[in-house]
Amino acid sequence: MIKFPKNLSLPIPDILNDDNVLQVLEVAGNVGVASIKQRVRSGRGVDDQKMKTKSRDANSNRTYSKAYAEARGRSGRRADIRDLTLSGAMLKAVLLDRVEKTGTGAQAVITVANDQKEKAVYNQALTPWFGVSPNDEQAIRAAVEAELQRIVSEA
Amino acid sequence: MATIDELSIRTEESLKRVARSYRKQLPGLRDYLLQWIRENRGDDKILRSQVSLQLVYALIDRAGVRKYFEFDPFLNLATQTALEQIKSLGVEFSDGLETPSLRSLEAALSGEGVAFLEQQNAAKQSATLQVGRIRDNIASQVQQVLLQMQVVPTPLSVAGEQIASVSNLSQGQAETIVRTAMSAQVQSIQNAAGQRMENAGVETLAIYSGPDDSLDRAFCDACVGKAFTRAQIGRLNNGQGLSVMSSCGGYNCRHEWVWVPASYVDRQKIPRATSADIQRANKRAKR
Numbered sequence A: 001m002i003k004f005p006k007n008l009s010l011p012i013p014d015i016l017n018d019d020n021v022l023q024v025l026e027v028a029g030n031v032g033v034a035s036i037k038q039r040v041r042s043g044r045g046v047d048d049q050k051m052k053t054k055s056r057d058a059n060s061n062r063t064y065s066k067a068y069a070e071a072r073g074r075s076g077r078r079a080d081i082r083d084l085t086l087s088g089a090m091l092k093a094v095l096l097d098r099v100e101k102t103g104t105g106a107q108a109v110i111t112v113a114n115d116q117k118e119k120a121v122y123n124q125a126l127t128p129w130f131g132v133s134p135n136d137e138q139a140i141r142a143a144v145e146a147e148l149q150r151i152v153s154e155a
Numbered sequence B: 001m002a003t004i005d006e007l008s009i010r011t012e013e014s015l016k017r018v019a020r021s022y023r024k025q026l027p028g029l030r031d032y033l034l035q036w037i038r039e040n041r042g043d044d045k046i047l048r049s050q051v052s053l054q055l056v057y058a059l060i061d062r063a064g065v066r067k068y069f070e071f072d073p074f075l076n077l078a079t080q081t082a083l084e085q086i087k088s089l090g091v092e093f094s095d096g097l098e099t100p101s102l103r104s105l106e107a108a109l110s111g112e113g114v115a116f117l118e119q120q121n122a123a124k125q126s127a128t129l130q131v132g133r134i135r136d137n138i139a140s141q142v143q144q145v146l147l148q149m150q151v152v153p154t155p156l157s158v159a160g161e162q163i164a165s166v167s168n169l170s171q172g173q174a175e176t177i178v179r180t181a182m183s184a185q186v187q188s189i190q191n192a193a194g195q196r197m198e199n200a201g202v203e204t205l206a207i208y209s210g211p212d213d214s215l216d217r218a219f220c221d222a223c224v225g226k227a228f229t230r231a232q233i234g235r236l237n238n239g240q241g242l243s244v245m246s247s248c249g250g251y252n253c254r255h256e257w258v259w260v261p262a263s264y265v266d267r268q269k270i271p272r273a274t275s276a277d278i279q280r281a282n283k284r285a286k287r
Helices: A018-041 A066-074 A114-126 A134-154 B004-022 B029-040 B045-063 B072-088 B102-110 B115-151 B156-167 B171-199 B218-223 B230-235 B262-267 B275-284
Strands: A094-101 A106-112 B204-209 B256-261
Touching (some): A018 A094, A018 A106, A018 B171, A106 A114, B171 B204, B171 B256, B204 B230, B256 B262
Antiparallel strands (some): A094 A106, B204 B256
């Protein structure tokens, strides 16, 4: 089963005008993208735990099957962490798609570009990686807070 | 009007003559240039990267990022690729097709005048027209492949194979150009996001993000995991003639710039790049 990532909701403070809201969301969205990429590149999944293979014939780190881990090692790639990186294209394709006003507030949408979606969904089914992990959420909240403070101080 | 073959033959003859005369002064020149002529005669290889851009446009469409589409990164990449190919041959590029400036070299060495340059320009114009015709012909063949791609989803390897068969690019070269251009396009979307944050007054840095393994280029190895300012990125040089801002370490690079507020960098304890890091990276860049 493919697990879909949760939405992260933040209240909009009254002091913000429409432009400020989108500005804060832009920061939140970009931090979200960065946090997901940094997390996956360090081998951690959407639960912030080390991603492991489901292979019954896993390597000693339990990150890939033995055969694939050996192949990665031979090509100079890391096998001690499951960083979902071969060409790097899938993680590069994680983008802040849009920042927009909605009927009830505003939203930032993070997505994977279409040409990498199939691969992303396949990997999501194997080891959930896409979404906002507790650490991602913390990073986003901290960035939003810092941005709000900056806006208030400049007001 | 001179054909490409005729120009190549003439150039080759001129090469031989120059090599005979100046062999002692220019050791290895003859072999180097003759090799180049052998590889390039009869084809418009210098301009072939521009042909494969047609494929990139289609792939962008399929990737669903057309709304962000800007032609500049691709045109730049095409120009850079063409320039890089030409530069690696030691030929100076101005516009259109530049035949090997061996004769210029000879003229300079033997103290000849301006008359030769005029002749050379005339030949260059003829050659440019000829190459343009060949390129248009290939472009129309590529269009047919693209048309098919829009109906049948086509993996990169197959697209590369098809494009290679009609453009005199090797499949690997076709794939590399497509992959690098696609990557540059995604990077341009991220760069735009970083620019928007900067415009809003947010102190913004870019993390050189990607794998840190033994497959990394030495240039990437010196940069990976560090946060750079826009000005610092401008001082980086990957040595491949491609913009570091859009193509990071160069062709097929697995790294990217991830734009974040400086507060994120500090909170995550990501090291900021120093001048020494930049010097080290530039020094290690393969040229």
